[in-house]
Amino acid sequence: MQQLVNDKTKLETSNEELQxxxxxxxxxxxxxxxxxxxxxxxxMNIADLTDEVNKLRETINNVDTILPSSQSTDLYEKIQEIINDRQNLSQEIQNDKQQIEQFENEIQKL
Incomplete structure (x- = not known):
């Protein structure tokens, strides 16, 4: 009888361990x-980001082809060059207008 109780206890312990x-x-x-x-x-996030990077590269290439040729490879520098060129052109136009006004004044004096 004691053996059965011991076996039952061992089985219960084994059962708990297995559980x-x-x-x-x-x-x-x-x-x-x-x-x-x-x-x-x-x-999936990496795939989405890769798609976005590819789209951005394509956009940069499209913008790069629109911009005039330049020694710079940096897109920001190219845009800055365009801005500077435009400012220089505006200044030249202003100088030309002033020169024309001076010529007109000289012509009127004659």
């Missing part, structure tokens, strides 16, 4: 599933 192992395995499986979901989401 704990099963629970631990289930937690590991759940964690693994969560990690797989995270990895999958990250892969």
């Amino acid at each position: 704990q192992q099963i629970q631990t395995l289930q937690e590991d499986v759940n964690q693994h599933s969560d990690l797989n979901l995270i990895v999958s989401n990250q892969q």
Whole structure:
């Protein structure tokens, strides 16, 4: 009889240990599933970001072809050169207008 009680106790202990192992395995499986979901989401994010980078590269290339040729390879520098050229041109036009006014004044004096 005592042997049966001992066997029952051993079985109950073994059963509890197995239940704990099963629970631990289930937690590991759940964690693994969560990690797989995270990895999958990250892969989709990387794919989306890669698409966006490719679109931006295409846009930069399109803008680059529109801009006049320049020694600079930096897009910002090219745009700054255009702005500077426009300012210089505006100043030249202003100077030409002043010169024309001076000529007109001289002509009127004659």
